[in-house]
Amino acid sequence: MLVGVPKEIKVREYRVGLTPSSVREMIAHGHKVIVQKNAGYEIGFVDEMYVAAGAEIVETAKEVFDRADMIVKVKEPQAVECEMLREGQILYTYLHLAPDPEQTQGLIKSGCVAVAYETVTDKFGGLPLLAPMSEVAGRMSIQAGAHALEMKNGGRGLLLGGVPGVAPAKVTIIGGGVVGTNAARMAVGMGADVVILDRSIRRLQQLDDIFKGAAKTIVSNTGTLEEHVLGADLVIGGVLIPGAAAPKLVTREMVSAMPRGSVLVDVAIDQGGCFATSKATTHENPTYIVDEVVHYCVANMPGGVARTSTLALNNATLPFALALADKGWKKALADDEHLLNGLNIANGKVTYEAVARDQNLAY
Numbered sequence: 001m002l003v004g005v006p007k008e009i010k011v012r013e014y015r016v017g018l019t020p021s022s023v024r025e026m027i028a029h030g031h032k033v034i035v036q037k038n039a040g041y042e043i044g045f046v047d048e049m050y051v052a053a054g055a056e057i058v059e060t061a062k063e064v065f066d067r068a069d070m071i072v073k074v075k076e077p078q079a080v081e082c083e084m085l086r087e088g089q090i091l092y093t094y095l096h097l098a099p100d101p102e103q104t105q106g107l108i109k110s111g112c113v114a115v116a117y118e119t120v121t122d123k124f125g126g127l128p129l130l131a132p133m134s135e136v137a138g139r140m141s142i143q144a145g146a147h148a149l150e151m152k153n154g155g156r157g158l159l160l161g162g163v164p165g166v167a168p169a170k171v172t173i174i175g176g177g178v179v180g181t182n183a184a185r186m187a188v189g190m191g192a193d194v195v196i197l198d199r200s201i202r203r204l205q206q207l208d209d210i211f212k213g214a215a216k217t218i219v220s221n222t223g224t225l226e227e228h229v230l231g232a233d234l235v236i237g238g239v240l241i242p243g244a245a246a247p248k249l250v251t252r253e254m255v256s257a258m259p260r261g262s263v264l265v266d267v268a269i270d271q272g273g274c275f276a277t278s279k280a281t282t283h284e285n286p287t288y289i290v291d292e293v294v295h296y297c298v299a300n301m302p303g304g305v306a307r308t309s310t311l312a313l314n315n316a317t318l319p320f321a322l323a324l325a326d327k328g329w330k331k332a333l334a335d336d337e338h339l340l341n342g343l344n345i346a347n348g349k350v351t352y353e354a355v356a357r358d359q360n361l362a363y
């Protein structure tokens with residue numbers, strides 16, 4: 001199969017669909033790979049590395065889309081990319097179609113076969129191609145929060161770990177899933193006083209085993225949520241209801257009652273955010289202040305550490321990319337129900353129930 005890797009064109013997106021090492025693996029499987037010039041330049045994957053791995057470098061995205069049987073990307077195709085896709089061509093990338101009718105129509109019209117990273121499942125009930133980016137965002141949330149706690153950023157002027165003789169900062173993490181667990185690892189590592197809230201006692205038992213008391217676990221309900229949000233210097237929102245909007249767990253009143261210079265980091269902002277006062281921000285202007293509380297709500301946090309994110313994403317996406325290339329999409333999906341769950345569009349129709357339902361489309 002001829003596999004194509006265009007340069008990402010979404011604003012400030014520096015991740016790339018395949019690393020040079022993934023290209024080498026593709027070629028070892030007998031495939032050909034074309035990579036758009038400078039596709040990985042900003043994160044140190046220069047064209048010479050792709051050539052050394054066996055890829056051909058091509059000048060334009062159009063050439064990649066015209067020639068490739070399968071396009072491997074990171075972000076959802078922008079309108080100009082949807083127009084370049086063609087019937088039967090495989091598109092393998094993040095799509096997030098449910099809230100995006102325009103992209104859905106563009107993909108339907110193209111006739112492509114679109115496999116979305118975020119809906120591929122695993123036998124443990126997880127989302128293995130979303131998980132690496134949740135790990136990145138969870139870990140990053142603590143460094144973003146630590147930075148926001150500095151005076152110059154409007155924070156309380158607190159060092160997360162404190163120093164001998166001075167207490168560490170209090171960090172409350174809402175949600176004990178992938179984001180919350182990774183946030184807790186970083187916060188504990190930096191010496192903060194950490195509480196994780198979750199509604200699942202079973203999950204709290206697992207977290208207690210992992211952290212062995214270094215992070216406290218609390219069952220989440222209206223009362224405990226209020227107590228631990230109001231008592232925190234830094235709150236991390238890491239709740240996910242797959243495919244649905246995030247619940248607004250922290251109300252405007254709670255935000256207003258927080259001490260001046262407290263910090264909220266909303267990792268759920270991609271799903272609308274879990275703080276009533278959240279609105280999406282960018283890496284250029286990551287924070288804003290409401291009622292003297294600093295909000296960090298960057299919508300594509302993993303893009304800020306694009307090299308780490310690309311490597312982590314490729315670790316998860318490559319085995320499925322190889323299956324699609326080795327077997328063709330029909331057999332690859334027929335052989336693997338979890339990869340089949342990734343199929344969102346085929347033969348000019350939506351093939352993913354939640355997307356069809358949200359957009360009133362035939363399924």
Ligand code: PYR
Binds near residue numbers: 094096118133300302
């Ligand atoms: C991203 O990392 O950009 C996703 O869409 C998950």
